[in-house]
Amino acid sequence: MTTELNTSAKPGELSSLSYSFSLSDWNSVGLLLRDFYMFSQRETLIHSVNKLEEHCGAHITFPASFADADWQDAEYDFNRLFVGPQALLAPPYASVYIEKEPQLMGNSTQEIRELLHALGLSSRNENQIPDDHVSYEIELCLLLINHIPRQHVYEEALAWLVGDHMSRWLPKFIVRIEHGAQTPLLFAISKVLSLWFDDLRRRIS
Structure with a gap:
């Protein structure tokens, strides 16, 4: 992988980072990000972080x-940002950023569900976790880009997902993390997500 890194960025600023991942590395990082943002226990958090590093x-x-104690701080920071029980500092759902009035299960959530169903797919825990959770959308990107050689419909779906949907909310989500994160770890992972998504946009441009 090659990179140009601007190290002058401060928390709350989007730095000028540029990666060119191999497809294998891009897939691996995507899977780890998927697991990180949907983790349910500390062991998954630790595994994902170590592999991302x-x-x-x-x-x-x-x-x-x-x-x-550091892992406890990171876990607490994760919950503050993405889980609760207090008001989330960086909700990991597209509809919060895309809808005129921030909400869960908005029209943008339904659009993702309709896309999944059109492709013969459904999200895990449908009707329990909104379909536009960042982990689900990362996983859908991985599936689509690896199936593009097989059917043109996957290419069209990916172009809409990235260009018309994720580009409208994921950068805002990353900024919210960088403003709200209290631990260097959560800030670092937001940078990885930014690099991964920018590389995806270059791949399909």
Whole structure:
């Protein structure tokens, strides 16, 4: 992987980062990001972070070491941003950023569900977790880009998903993370997500 890195960015600013992942690395990082943003227990968080550092640690600053207390702080920060129980600082749902009035299960959520169903797919925990959760959309990108050689419909679906949908909300989501994160780890992972998505947009442009 090659990179140009602007290290002058501060929390709350989107830095000028540029990666060119191999397709294999791009897939691997995407799967790890999917798991990270949908993690349900600390072991998954730790595994995802360690693997993401293997892929991107030479170019993005991760915390040097982690004790149990550091993982507790990261887990608390994760919950503040994405889970609750307090008002979320960076809700991981597209509809919050796309709808005129921030809400869950808005029209944009229904658009993703209709796209999934048109492709013969459905999200895990349908009707429990909104279909436009960032982890589901990352996974859909991975599926579509790896099926493009087989059917033109996948290429059309990916172009809409990235160009007309995710580009409208994912950069805002990343900014919300960078403004709200209290731990270097959550800030670092937001940079990985930004690099991964920018590389995706270059791939389909």
